[in-house]
Amino acid sequence: MEISKGLNIIELGNDKINMNPILILDEENIILIDTGLPDQLGKIxxxxxxxxxxxxxxxKIILTHQDLDHIxxxxxxxxxxENYIEVLAHVDEKPYIQGDKSPIKMSPEKLNAMSEEERNSRIDMFNKSKANVTKTVEDGxxxxxxxxxxxxHTPGHTPGHACFFLRRYKALVAGDAMNVMDGKLVGPNPIFTLDMKQGIESLKKLLNYDIETVICYHGGIFIDRPKERILEIINTHN
Known part of the structure; x- marks a missing residue:
């Protein structure tokens, strides 16, 4: 779905979850931000x-963080x-994305709590998804x-989670730092966020940007005075 010329949402999903990678185009680049769950290549x-x-x-592929529904x-x-693809992610996420370390949310404790079939499936999916990060990015x-x-850099959901502000569109690609539920912008999902306190603190950084549109990976677009709403989310948790 085209949001504006050169800015598109790639609408993915299944019965349980909706996902919204972003496609950005200019004369020199075709950039995908996040890549959906494994085995969704045909839909992409x-x-x-x-x-x-x-x-x-x-x-170019830019990754907001290491979770399997993003990589x-x-x-x-x-x-x-047919191109060489530059893969970009925050420096703290690199070892997890390329498999030097196991994903944080696939800790031995969590894997051991799964059935053998589910555990083997998760490990297999991750092994098929991982690839080298060719360029690391940092806050600012x-x-x-x-x-x-x-x-x-918006740590909380994961340590190296990053949002991306698209200057040309005054649009924030929020990853999982926020979500849209029933048309309303809300904070990070506490079920999947490693450090909620840090995740809310990270949202304060977003107030420094001239954001007119927020695009959440789960839930899609929010345009109703987004900065005011972000401040409301922060204040609700303080």
């Missing part, structure tokens, strides 16, 4: 084509492109793509 190909481009033309098709997309850095993409 279909959705990307709606923007008038091919998945084979993607030359799930990373390796598959790399294998199915501006990427010179598509009108400028500002990196905002």
């Amino acid at each position: 190909v279909e959705e990307v084509s709606k923007a008038g481009v091919s998945i084979k033309d993607i030359n 799930g098709n990373l390796a598959s997309i790399i294998k199915n492109t 850095e501006t990427l010179d793509y598509c009108g400028g993409i500002e990196v905002i």
